[in-house]
Amino acid sequence: KAGVTQTPRYLIKTRGQQVTLSCSPISGHRSVSWYQQTPGQGLQFLFEYFSETQRNKGNFPGRFSGRQFSNSRSEMNVSTLELGDSALYLCASRPGPGGGELFFGEGSRLTVL
Amino acid sequence: SQKIEQNSEALNIQEGKTATLTCNYTNYSPAYLQWYRQDPGRGPVFLLLIRENEKEKRKERLKVTFDTTLKQSLFHITASQPADSATYLCALGASGGSYIPTFGRGTSLIVHP
Numbered sequence: 001k002a003g004v005t006q007t008p009r010y011l012i013k014t015r016g017q018q019v020t021l022s023c024s025p026i027s028g029h030r031s032v033s034w035y036q037q038t039p040g041q042g043l044q045f046l047f048e049y050f051s052e053t054q055r056n057k058g059n060f061p062g063r064f065s066g067r068q069f070s071n072s073r074s075e076m077n078v079s080t081l082e083l084g085d086s087a088l089y090l091c092a093s094r095p096g097p098g099g100g101e102l103f104f105g106e107g108s109r110l111t112v113l
Numbered sequence: 114s115q116k117i118e119q120n121s122e123a124l125n126i127q128e129g130k131t132a133t134l135t136c137n138y139t140n141y142s143p144a145y146l147q148w149y150r151q152d153p154g155r156g157p158v159f160l161l162l163i164r165e166n167e168k169e170k171r172k173e174r175l176k177v178t179f180d181t182t183l184k185q186s187l188f189h190i191t192a193s194q195p196a197d198s199a200t201y202l203c204a205l206g207a208s209g210g211s212y213i214p215t216f217g218r219g220t221s222l223i224v225h226p
Binding site: 004033035041042043045048056088090092097098099100101102103104105106107109 | 144145147149154155156157158159162202204206212213214215216217218219
Protein backbone atom coordinates (compact mmCIF):
# COMPACT_ATOMS: atom_id res chain seq x y z
CA LYS A 1 0.00 0.00 0.00
CA ALA A 2 1.42 3.36 -0.99
CA GLY A 3 1.97 5.83 1.84
CA VAL A 4 0.85 9.42 2.16
CA THR A 5 2.26 11.49 -0.69
CA GLN A 6 2.88 15.19 -0.40
CA THR A 7 3.91 17.55 -3.18
CA PRO A 8 5.97 19.55 -3.63
CA ARG A 9 8.64 18.46 -1.16
CA TYR A 10 10.46 21.77 -1.21
CA LEU A 11 9.50 25.22 -2.31
CA ILE A 12 10.68 28.78 -1.93
CA LYS A 13 8.32 31.73 -2.06
CA THR A 14 8.56 35.43 -1.31
CA ARG A 15 6.47 37.44 1.11
CA GLY A 16 3.04 38.28 -0.17
CA GLN A 17 2.80 35.32 -2.53
CA GLN A 18 0.45 32.42 -2.06
CA VAL A 19 1.15 28.69 -2.08
CA THR A 20 -0.83 25.49 -2.57
CA LEU A 21 0.31 22.18 -1.14
CA SER A 22 -1.10 18.82 -2.09
CA CYS A 23 -1.64 15.60 -0.17
CA SER A 24 -2.72 12.18 -1.37
CA PRO A 25 -3.75 9.96 1.54
CA ILE A 26 -3.34 6.24 1.86
CA SER A 27 -5.89 4.42 -0.26
CA GLY A 28 -9.08 3.95 1.73
CA HIS A 29 -8.29 6.68 4.23
CA ARG A 30 -10.93 9.37 4.24
CA SER A 31 -9.59 11.64 6.97
CA VAL A 32 -6.79 14.05 6.17
CA SER A 33 -5.17 16.39 8.69
CA TRP A 34 -2.63 19.14 8.18
CA TYR A 35 0.04 20.23 10.64
CA GLN A 36 2.65 22.96 10.65
CA GLN A 37 5.99 22.12 12.23
CA THR A 38 8.54 24.74 13.27
CA PRO A 39 11.48 24.47 15.65
CA GLY A 40 9.92 26.99 18.02
CA GLN A 41 6.34 25.73 18.14
CA GLY A 42 6.58 22.06 17.30
CA LEU A 43 3.70 20.36 15.52
CA GLN A 44 0.67 22.63 15.36
CA PHE A 45 -2.70 21.38 14.09
CA LEU A 46 -4.12 23.32 11.15
CA PHE A 47 -7.29 21.48 10.12
CA GLU A 48 -8.85 18.11 9.44
CA TYR A 49 -11.06 17.07 6.56
CA PHE A 50 -13.33 14.07 6.33
CA SER A 51 -15.61 13.30 3.41
CA GLU A 52 -14.87 16.69 1.86
CA THR A 53 -15.95 18.56 5.00
CA GLN A 54 -13.72 20.43 7.40
CA ARG A 55 -14.33 18.81 10.77
CA ASN A 56 -11.85 20.61 12.94
CA LYS A 57 -9.72 23.71 12.72
CA GLY A 58 -6.70 24.83 14.67
CA ASN A 59 -5.82 28.30 15.81
CA PHE A 60 -4.44 29.74 12.59
CA PRO A 61 -5.44 32.90 10.70
CA GLY A 62 -7.81 32.81 7.78
CA ARG A 63 -4.87 32.99 5.37
CA PHE A 64 -4.60 29.25 5.91
CA SER A 65 -7.29 27.29 4.14
CA GLY A 66 -7.82 23.84 2.79
CA ARG A 67 -10.15 21.56 0.96
CA GLN A 68 -10.71 17.91 0.27
CA PHE A 69 -11.83 16.32 -2.94
CA SER A 70 -14.16 13.39 -3.50
CA ASN A 71 -11.18 11.04 -3.91
CA SER A 72 -9.97 12.14 -0.42
CA ARG A 73 -7.00 14.04 -1.81
CA SER A 74 -6.49 17.32 -0.03
CA GLU A 75 -4.92 20.66 -0.67
CA MET A 76 -3.99 23.47 1.65
CA ASN A 77 -3.44 27.05 0.64
CA VAL A 78 -1.61 29.84 2.36
CA SER A 79 -2.22 33.33 1.01
CA THR A 80 -0.22 36.51 1.57
CA LEU A 81 2.79 34.61 2.82
CA GLU A 82 4.75 35.93 5.77
CA LEU A 83 8.29 35.09 6.85
CA GLY A 84 6.87 33.25 9.84
CA ASP A 85 5.06 30.82 7.56
CA SER A 86 8.38 29.14 6.80
CA ALA A 87 7.90 25.63 8.12
CA LEU A 88 7.50 21.97 7.36
CA TYR A 89 3.88 21.31 6.45
CA LEU A 90 2.82 17.78 7.22
CA CYS A 91 -0.21 15.94 6.01
CA ALA A 92 -1.52 12.89 7.85
CA SER A 93 -4.25 10.46 6.97
CA ARG A 94 -6.26 7.86 8.85
CA PRO A 95 -9.27 5.72 7.96
CA GLY A 96 -11.75 7.96 9.80
CA PRO A 97 -11.91 10.79 12.29
CA GLY A 98 -12.45 8.70 15.39
CA GLY A 99 -8.94 8.58 16.75
CA GLY A 100 -6.15 6.12 16.18
CA GLU A 101 -2.77 6.47 14.63
CA LEU A 102 -1.90 9.09 12.08
CA PHE A 103 0.03 8.18 8.95
CA PHE A 104 2.21 11.12 8.00
CA GLY A 105 3.69 12.10 4.67
CA GLU A 106 7.24 13.34 4.32
CA GLY A 107 6.11 16.95 4.36
CA SER A 108 6.46 20.03 2.22
CA ARG A 109 9.28 22.31 3.29
CA LEU A 110 8.24 25.91 2.64
CA THR A 111 10.75 28.73 2.83
CA VAL A 112 9.45 32.30 2.64
CA LEU A 113 12.01 34.94 1.74
CA SER B 114 -4.32 26.18 29.39
CA GLN B 115 -3.54 22.71 28.10
CA LYS B 116 0.12 21.89 28.04
CA ILE B 117 2.19 18.90 26.97
CA GLU B 118 5.78 18.89 28.14
CA GLN B 119 8.65 16.84 26.84
CA ASN B 120 12.26 17.40 27.81
CA SER B 121 13.74 19.85 25.33
CA GLU B 122 17.26 18.73 26.14
CA ALA B 123 18.61 15.84 24.13
CA LEU B 124 18.98 12.52 25.90
CA ASN B 125 22.39 10.97 25.34
CA ILE B 126 22.86 7.31 26.24
CA GLN B 127 25.25 4.48 25.48
CA GLU B 128 24.30 1.66 23.17
CA GLY B 129 22.73 -1.24 25.02
CA LYS B 130 21.26 0.88 27.80
CA THR B 131 17.58 1.64 28.32
CA ALA B 132 16.40 5.03 27.18
CA THR B 133 13.52 6.58 29.10
CA LEU B 134 11.65 9.57 27.74
CA THR B 135 9.01 11.52 29.62
CA CYS B 136 5.78 13.18 28.57
CA ASN B 137 3.91 15.28 31.14
CA TYR B 138 0.62 17.04 30.59
CA THR B 139 -1.61 19.49 32.42
CA ASN B 140 -5.24 20.57 32.06
CA TYR B 141 -5.99 17.58 29.89
CA SER B 142 -8.26 14.56 30.02
CA PRO B 143 -6.73 12.34 27.37
CA ALA B 144 -8.62 9.39 25.95
CA TYR B 145 -5.36 8.06 24.59
CA LEU B 146 -1.70 8.86 24.25
CA GLN B 147 0.52 8.08 21.29
CA TRP B 148 4.25 8.03 20.70
CA TYR B 149 5.83 8.83 17.35
CA ARG B 150 9.36 8.78 16.05
CA GLN B 151 10.62 11.48 13.72
CA ASP B 152 13.87 11.48 11.80
CA PRO B 153 15.35 14.76 10.49
CA GLY B 154 13.45 16.07 7.47
CA ARG B 155 10.91 13.24 7.60
CA GLY B 156 7.35 12.92 8.79
CA PRO B 157 6.60 11.33 12.18
CA VAL B 158 6.06 7.59 12.28
CA PHE B 159 3.59 6.04 14.72
CA LEU B 160 5.04 3.70 17.34
CA LEU B 161 2.54 2.96 20.09
CA LEU B 162 -0.88 3.96 21.38
CA ILE B 163 -2.04 3.54 24.96
CA ARG B 164 -5.56 4.26 26.17
CA GLU B 165 -6.59 5.97 29.38
CA ASN B 166 -7.65 2.72 31.01
CA GLU B 167 -4.35 0.97 30.22
CA LYS B 168 -1.29 1.16 32.44
CA GLU B 169 1.34 -0.30 30.16
CA LYS B 170 1.86 -1.32 26.55
CA ARG B 171 4.76 -3.17 24.98
CA LYS B 172 5.97 -3.70 21.45
CA GLU B 173 9.27 -5.46 20.88
CA ARG B 174 11.91 -3.29 22.61
CA LEU B 175 9.44 -0.50 23.32
CA LYS B 176 7.38 0.00 26.45
CA VAL B 177 4.97 2.79 27.29
CA THR B 178 3.37 3.52 30.64
CA PHE B 179 0.48 5.85 31.24
CA ASP B 180 -0.29 7.27 34.69
CA THR B 181 -3.40 9.47 34.57
CA THR B 182 -2.98 10.36 38.26
CA LEU B 183 0.53 11.70 37.75
CA LYS B 184 -0.48 12.97 34.29
CA GLN B 185 2.59 11.36 32.83
CA SER B 186 3.69 8.84 30.25
CA LEU B 187 7.08 7.17 30.16
CA PHE B 188 8.50 5.74 26.94
CA HIS B 189 11.25 3.16 27.27
CA ILE B 190 13.54 1.71 24.62
CA THR B 191 15.47 -1.27 25.94
CA ALA B 192 18.80 -2.42 24.53
CA SER B 193 19.04 0.85 22.62
CA GLN B 194 20.93 1.03 19.34
CA PRO B 195 22.44 3.94 17.39
CA ALA B 196 19.62 3.43 14.86
CA ASP B 197 17.18 4.46 17.61
CA SER B 198 18.60 7.99 17.49
CA ALA B 199 15.73 10.28 16.51
CA THR B 200 13.23 12.72 17.98
CA TYR B 201 10.35 11.12 19.85
CA LEU B 202 7.01 12.90 20.06
CA CYS B 203 4.14 12.20 22.38
CA ALA B 204 0.62 13.11 21.35
CA LEU B 205 -2.57 13.23 23.40
CA GLY B 206 -6.08 12.76 22.13
CA ALA B 207 -8.78 14.29 24.31
CA SER B 208 -11.89 12.41 25.34
CA GLY B 209 -15.32 13.45 24.19
CA GLY B 210 -13.98 15.57 21.43
CA SER B 211 -12.67 15.42 17.96
CA TYR B 212 -9.88 12.97 18.81
CA ILE B 213 -7.42 15.27 17.12
CA PRO B 214 -4.09 14.49 18.80
CA THR B 215 -2.10 17.37 20.22
CA PHE B 216 1.64 16.93 20.03
CA GLY B 217 4.44 17.72 22.40
CA ARG B 218 7.59 19.29 20.97
CA GLY B 219 9.55 16.08 21.21
CA THR B 220 12.75 14.90 22.80
CA SER B 221 15.86 14.11 20.82
CA LEU B 222 17.48 10.77 21.66
CA ILE B 223 21.11 10.16 20.75
CA VAL B 224 22.47 6.65 21.21
CA HIS B 225 26.24 6.48 21.19
CA PRO B 226 28.01 3.33 19.97
